[in-house]
Amino acid sequence: MYRSPERDRADDRRTDRGARTSDRRNRTEGHVIDCDGTRAVISAIMPADSSVSDDYWNVGSLITIASGPARTVGMLYRIEVPDAAWRKAAPNTVHIHVELVGEIREDEGGAARFAGGLSHYPHLGAVAHRIRNADLQAIFANTDPTAVALGRLSQSRDIEAMVSIDAMISRHFAVVGTTGVGKSTTVSLLIRKIVAARPDIGILLLDPHNEFASAFPDIAVTIDDSTLDLPFWLFRLDEFVEVLFRGRPADPEEVDILRDLIPEARLRFKGDMAGGPMRKPGRNNQVTADTPIPYRVADLLALIKERMGSLDAREHRTTLKSLASRIEAAVNDPRYRFMFAHKTITDNLAEVLAHIYRVPARGRPVTIFQLNGIPSEVVNAVVSVLCRVAFELSVWSRSKVKTLVLCEEAHRYIPADREAGFGPTRASIARIAKEGRKYGVSLGIITQRPSELDATILSQCNTIFAMRLGNDSDQDIIRRAITGASRSYINFLPSLANREAIAFGQGVNTPMRMIVETVDTAGVPGQAGDDPHQERTDAAGPVDMHGLLQAVREPVLAAADALGEPLESWSTLGVVGEQRPSLADAPTLQGSVDGPVDGAPPPGGREGLFTYDGPLRRNAEGGGRSGRTQQPNDAPQGARDLISRFRRADRD
C-alpha cells in the first residue's frame, strides 16, 4: 500500500504522542501473547473507529517489538480476529502474526543498526508497534560500495531498495516470475546498473526473443544469425555432433570415426596460429577432437575418403558414406552459415573471442546474442559453446576476463527433466554455477517457470528476485530457496503487482518487497522494435501471403527483400550499434574486429587481451589476407599466452 513520506512522518509523530495517552496507545500498540523461536503473536485492540489504525497492522509490513536493549523486527504475515466476529460499533481484539526477522540496536552514537537473527526473544506482554521510519531506513541501509537502488520498498516508497551488485553477481542470481510481470525489464535495468558499477565485467545476454537490442543501443553489440561467426572448429566433439545430427540422437559409430579423424584434420592445419605455433604432439599436448585448433572440412572429408579406401573399413563403408554426406549437408545448409561461412579456414580465434566476450569492451561491454533465427535444432549447441568458452576464458586468463552470462528463458536450456535438453549445455552452465565464482564468471538466470528449471542450478543462485508466481509448484521451488526467517514472504508471491518483486539472498541486507524503478519506454525490452532499419508496420490490414511464405521458406532472403536491399548485403541485417564485417567478406577482414566506436570512451577496466593491430593471418591455402605481415610474436604476451592456454586446456 502506498504511503506518502508526509503521511509516514505524521504517523510517527502521532505514534510518539500516542505513547503518552493510553487511548491512543491502544490504537497503535499490541502486546506479545505468544512466541516461539521464529514467530510471535501480538494481541491488539482496534478501536471502533479503526480508520486511523488500519494501516498499522497490515500484512506485508514490518513492525517492531520493544525487547530489552533491542527492538525486535517482525514481518506481519497474517492478521485475524480470534473469535471470528467483527463488531462494528465496539473495539475489536485482533491477533497479529509476525515472523521475527532480526533486531535493531542503537550504536554508541545513537544511530539505529539492524542485524538479521535474534540475540534476544521478546517476553510476553512486550509492546509491539508500527515501525519507525528511522528503523526502516536502518534495516535497508546498504553501505556496500557497489550497492545501487533498483527501486523502492513497497512498504515505504521513500526508502530505496538497495542491491549490492558485487554480492549479487559473484554468487549468481535469478529473476523469476510469471509472464508479463516485468522480468526482462528488470533485467535491462540490472544490466544498466551493473555496467555502471562494474565496467570491467562483460555481459553476455542470451536473448531468445530478440527483444533486448533496442534497449541498449549505446552499450551493447548485437549478434544475430547473420552476423554470428562461430567457426565449426571451435565446437567440441559433442557440440559438433549435435549440429551434424541436428539435435537427434547420434550414431555412435559415426561419432567414433569423428573422434578419430578430427584430431588428424586439426594436425593437418598449416596456417598461422594465434598463441604461437603448435608444438609437436607429445604426452602433455595431445590434440583431441575438442582442442580448438582450426581444421578444414575438406581435410576431414579427405580423411573419411581415405578410410573408405582402406581394406579393413569395408564393413564401415556405409557409416563412412553417411557421415560424409551428413557433413556436406551441414556445410551446405545456408542456415548453418554462421559456422561454415568462411571459404578459407584461418585462425580467427582471437577475433571471435574478442568480439563475443568484449575484450576490450570499447564502451560496449554487453553482447546481446539473438538466438531467434539460429536454427532451433542447433541453438543448444551454440549456447553450450558460448557458456563453455566464457568459463574457459576466465579460467585461462586467470580471472582477467570476467563475464556475466545472462540466460533468458533458462528453463529451455537447463530443464528440470534430466533427459531433456542437451547434456553439454547443461554441463557448461552448471560449471559456471558451481565453479564460476572462483574465476569471475557469473550466471544470471531468468525464467517464468522455476519448477521446470534444473533445481541444482537454481540452488546456486544466491540472490533471487521473485516476481508474481501463481503456480504452486513454482512457489514451492522458491520457498525451498529461501532460508531462515522470512519464509512468509512466499505467501505474497501470487498477489504481487506487476514490477513488484521480493528480493532475497546475498545481494540484499534482508529480504525486501520492492517495486522496481520505472524504466522509460526506450529501455523496456521489445518496445522500440529490434531492427533499427525497419519501421514498425501496422499489425492491421491484409496479410501478404506471398511475403509470408517467402519468409517461412527463406527467412534471410525475405528479410533482405523487405528492406529493399541487394541480397549480398544480408549479412549486415539486424546489426545494432557496432557493425560486424560481413561473413562473406571474412577473408579480407583486417586485424581486430573491434573497430573504434563513435564517441565511446576507452574501456574502463576490461583489458585488451585479444586486440592488437594484426597479425593478419594468412590462410592455409596461401591465398587469404593481404596486408601487413606482422609476426604473431607482435601480439601482447597476454593474448598469446591466453590463446595458447585456451588451446592446451584439455591437454594439460
Ligand SMILES: Nc1ncnc2c1ncn2[C@@H]1O[C@H](COP(=O)(O)OP(=O)(O)OP(=O)(O)O)[C@@H](O)[C@H]1O
Ligand atoms: N520497471 C518497469 N518500468 C516500466 N515498465 C515496465 C517495467 N516492468 C514492466 N513494465 C511493463 O510491463 C511490460 C512487460 O514487461 P516484461 O516484458 O519485462 O515482462 P516479462 O516478465 O519479461 O514477460 P515475458 O515472460 O513475457 O517475457 C513491459 O512491456 C512494460 O511495458
Ligand SMILES: [Mg+2]
Ligand atoms: Mg521477458
